[in-house]
Amino acid sequence: MIQIFSEMFSYTFILRAIIVGLLVSLCASILGVVLVLKRYSMIGDGLSHVGFGALGIATVLNVAPLKIALPTVIIVAFLLLKISENSKIKGDSLIALISASSLAIGIFAISLKSGVNTDINNFLFGSILAMSKSDLILSIICSILVLILFIIFYNKIFAVTFDENFAKASGIKTNIYNIVISVLTAVTIVIGMRIMGSLLISSLIIFPSLTSMQIFKKFKFVVITSAIISVVCFMIGITISYIFGTPTGASIVIINLIVFIIFWIISIIKRH
Amino acid sequence: MIEIDKLCVGYENKKVIDNLSLNIKSGDYICVVGPNGAGKSTFVKALVGLKKEMSGKITLKKNLKRNEIGYLPQIKKIQDNFPASVYEIVLSGCLNKLSIKPFYSKKDKEKAIETLKKLNILNLKDKCYTELSGGQQQKVMLARALCASDKIIVLDEPVTGLDPTSTSDLYKKISELNKKDGLTVIMVTHDVETSLEYATHILNINGKNTFFSTISDYLHNNTCECVESEAFNDTNI
Numbered sequence: 001m002i003q004i005f006s007e008m009f010s011y012t013f014i015l016r017a018i019i020v021g022l023l024v025s026l027c028a029s030i031l032g033v034v035l036v037l038k039r040y041s042m043i044g045d046g047l048s049h050v051g052f053g054a055l056g057i058a059t060v061l062n063v064a065p066l067k068i069a070l071p072t073v074i075i076v077a078f079l080l081l082k083i084s085e086n087s088k089i090k091g092d093s094l095i096a097l098i099s100a101s102s103l104a105i106g107i108f109a110i111s112l113k114s115g116v117n118t119d120i121n122n123f124l125f126g127s128i129l130a131m132s133k134s135d136l137i138l139s140i141i142c143s144i145l146v147l148i149l150f151i152i153f154y155n156k157i158f159a160v161t162f163d164e165n166f167a168k169a170s171g172i173k174t175n176i177y178n179i180v181i182s183v184l185t186a187v188t189i190v191i192g193m194r195i196m197g198s199l200l201i202s203s204l205i206i207f208p209s210l211t212s213m214q215i216f217k218k219f220k221f222v223v224i225t226s227a228i229i230s231v232v233c234f235m236i237g238i239t240i241s242y243i244f245g246t247p248t249g250a251s252i253v254i255i256n257l258i259v260f261i262i263f264w265i266i267s268i269i270k271r272h
Numbered sequence: 273m274i275e276i277d278k279l280c281v282g283y284e285n286k287k288v289i290d291n292l293s294l295n296i297k298s299g300d301y302i303c304v305v306g307p308n309g310a311g312k313s314t315f316v317k318a319l320v321g322l323k324k325e326m327s328g329k330i331t332l333k334k335n336l337k338r339n340e341i342g343y344l345p346q347i348k349k350i351q352d353n354f355p356a357s358v359y360e361i362v363l364s365g366c367l368n369k370l371s372i373k374p375f376y377s378k379k380d381k382e383k384a385i386e387t388l389k390k391l392n393i394l395n396l397k398d399k400c401y402t403e404l405s406g407g408q409q410q411k412v413m414l415a416r417a418l419c420a421s422d423k424i425i426v427l428d429e430p431v432t433g434l435d436p437t438s439t440s441d442l443y444k445k446i447s448e449l450n451k452k453d454g455l456t457v458i459m460v461t462h463d464v465e466t467s468l469e470y471a472t473h474i475l476n477i478n479g480k481n482t483f484f485s486t487i488s489d490y491l492h493n494n495t496c497e498c499v500e501s502e503a504f505n506d507t508n509i
Binding site: 221 | 320321322337338339341343345353354355356357360361364365367368370371374375376398400402403416420
């Protein structure tokens with residue numbers, strides 16, 4: 001086991017992927033708790049597709065992918081939030097619309113450039129080779145920023161998630177916190193997308209928190225345990241993908257699924 | 273404590289409450305009654321700052337700030353599986369004392385525990401909110417409102433959906449806080465009978481028939497009785 005790990009860590013690209021992956025797992029899982037409870041999980045899914053579209057365009061323009069994807073996804077996150085506040089427009093159908101359009105734009109753009117399918121495949125399902133050194137640095141900075149902001153705003157985020165009206169009456173500018181949450185989510189998705197792929201990144205947001213909520217009933221515990229679950233699943237998943245040569249993103253999601261089922265069964269047993 | 277002068281609130285261009293003036297004194301127990309859709313909730317939302325006044329003025333006195341009004345919102349179904357302990361929720365009542373600080377102080381935490389003790393629900397401290405009974409949940413919400421303010425609380429239909437025992441239990445507790453601690457209480461309710469038992473004032477919001485009076489004036493006024501029966505009919509629907 002130790003030998004496998006030391007072998008894995010000796011490859012720079014795997015080491016990079018592990019560092020970024022761990023940070024993204026951490027960010028995605030704690031933000032996921034809020035997103036799931038606020039019923040915003042679909043926004044995460046929509047944003048990852050928008051990320052794909054942005055990546056495609058970046059490929060055509062030959063620019064560093066994160067530099068285009070990051071601002072685009074943040075802007076769309078902001079718009080989605082504004083729209084979901086306005087009940088006259090149905091948020092979920094709009095997300096479906098945006099998802100499909102972004103996918104189409106992305107695929108269209110990539111085919112213009114290369115005509116080869118490997119890029120599409122990497123963007124959709126992730127590639128461990130995707131991280132360049134500048135990506136790595138940007139990812140580390142963003143992830144740490146997400147973590148710090150979440151800790152600083154933890155109490156307010158809890159209050160806004162639990163009861164927005166009460167928080168508002170307490171003088172909290174709830175809109176600001178909703179924006180903070182969606183911007184942080186956008187950043188996390190764009191960074192994680194490279195390894196996990198845009199089709200699989202949203203699972204990193206939804207799975208750990210749902211898993212943890214099967215058993216834990218306290219907000220703080222749920223946040224902490226879903227972070228732990230997420231990190232552990234990531235490490236197991238990436239190790240399996242290294243040993244058996246399976247796709248990294250898919251391996252991680254499958255491990256998350258298995259852990260979810262285990263927790264779910266435990267919760268059923270506990271209830272009886 | 274609160275002076276309301278020619279207040280108008282409503283939705284878009286429609287005024288729900290028109291030209292309402294009243295004076296709320298410290299220690300008052302005001303029941304806000306009236307038919308559905310007359311604007312009871314809108315009125316309390318304006319009080320706690322969730323709704324902007326279209327015209328008129330709400331003036332807070334004695335250094336009372338808008339966010340220092342304890343608010344117990346109308347019962348809405350919190351998601352079944354929301355993971356939150358009673359303590360976490362009650363502590364979030366101290367939210368208005370945080371301002372730019374990220375974390376609750378020791379004083380805030382003591383306040384939360386003290387309030388739990390006061391309402392006899394300290395034993396529920398580590399329980400999950402969504403697993404409690406309706407009556408217990410409302411006590412937790414009351415505790416949260418009390419953490420936000422020990423001067424004035426605003427309750428929006430706190431007993432809707434509760435069984436008779438929990439209802440009278442909650443009413444007694446609120447009345448006790450009003451009499452013992454001098455807490456000012458403003459409560460939206462459908463239950464005129466109970467209002468008469470505990471309240472000092474009654475505010476009937478009903479379009480042009482809106483009036484504000486003390487309980488004894490209310491009982492002696494003939495014109496008001498017809499409004500009262502109207503309110504009764506409303507609860508029966």
